[in-house]
Amino acid sequence: KQEVTQIPAALSVPEGENLVLNCSFTDSAIYNLQWFRQDPGKGLTSLLLIQSSQREQTSGRLNASLDKSSGRSTLYIAASQPGDSATYLCAVRLYGGATNKLIFGTGTLLAVQP
Amino acid sequence: NAGVTQTPKFRVLKTGQSMTLLCAQDMNHEYMYWYRQDPGMGLRLIHYSVGEGTTAKGEVPDGYNVSRLKKQNFLLGLESAAPSQTSVYFCASSFRTETQYFGPGTRLLVL
Numbered sequence: 001k002q003e004v005t006q007i008p009a010a011l012s013v014p015e016g017e018n019l020v021l022n023c024s025f026t027d028s029a030i031y032n033l034q035w036f037r038q039d040p041g042k043g044l045t046s047l048l049l050i051q052s053s054q055r056e057q058t059s060g061r062l063n064a065s066l067d068k069s070s071g072r073s074t075l076y077i078a079a080s081q082p083g084d085s086a087t088y089l090c091a092v093r094l095y096g097g098a099t100n101k102l103i104f105g106t107g108t109l110l111a112v113q114p
Numbered sequence: 115n116a117g118v119t120q121t122p123k124f125r126v127l128k129t130g131q132s133m134t135l136l137c138a139q140d141m142n143h144e145y146m147y148w149y150r151q152d153p154g155m156g157l158r159l160i161h162y163s164v165g166e167g168t169t170a171k172g173e174v175p176d177g178y179n180v181s182r183l184k185k186q187n188f189l190l191g192l193e194s195a196a197p198s199q200t201s202v203y204f205c206a207s208s209f210r211t212e213t214q215y216f217g218p219g220t221r222l223l224v225l
Contacts, residue, residue, distance in 0.1 A: 004156070034213070043118070043204055043216035044157075089156070093211070100145055100211040101172065104156040 002027040004092055006105035013080055014113050021075040021108045023090035028068045031093040035064050035075050038087045038107070047088075048075070080112045116140055118217035120205050126223045127195045135190040135220050137205030143215075145208045146188040147172075148180060150201040151219075157204065163188055195224045 003026045013019050023033070032051045036044040048057045048064040050073070056065040063076040077084055087109045091102040121136040137146065144165050149157040159172030163182040177199060179191045188207075192199060202221050206214040 043218045106156040
């Protein structure tokens with residue numbers, strides 16, 4: 001059974017720091033991996049999607065990497081800002097079938113202090 | 115273009131009561147999903163649908179029923195609510211296997 005783990009559960013950094021969020025998964029047979037952002041009391045917003053054949057994806061100050069063989073992904077946030085404060089979730093989509101079922105991690109709560 | 119909307123935003127139920135949560139999307143997506151989010155558990159898939167008139171069980175389907183009578187709507191029903199169903203419920207939709215778009219959530223408290 002696929003399990004997705006995110007460490008740390010919470011992180012507090014001063015504004016301007018570069019930071020890395022970690023995601024690990026137990027079964028390397030994934031179709032893709034996504035990083036989402038969730039603001040308090042809100043739904044999820046997709047940030048980056050990495051296909052299993054890709055090593056990384058970039059969007060602005062965000063860079064996500066994927067190492068399938070080791071079952072790991074990282075989300076790198078450059079020059080963090082208070083507006084980056086949110087919960088960040090990773091999710092993997094498994095191979096098999098025509099469905100799009102995602103397995104989510106429990107998230108990392110990020111606080112960027114001004 | 116409202117994206118994915120959920121009704122209601124918040125609800126309090128007594129044990130044994132029933133209710134229906136409504137999810138609507140205006141993106142003409144074929145796939146729709148219901149998740150629940152609990153502290154320390156992440157999001158877990160309850161039921162999903164890959165097209166109008168079709169539904170399937172997810173990871174935690176017990177105690178819930180769903181219907182997809184129209185392509186744009188996906189209903190989640192609780193026939194006899196239990197305190198264990200206190201949670202935040204999220205609906206999502208996608209164009210087949212592409213990125214899922216999430217609604218703002220429904221907070222449900224069962225007393």
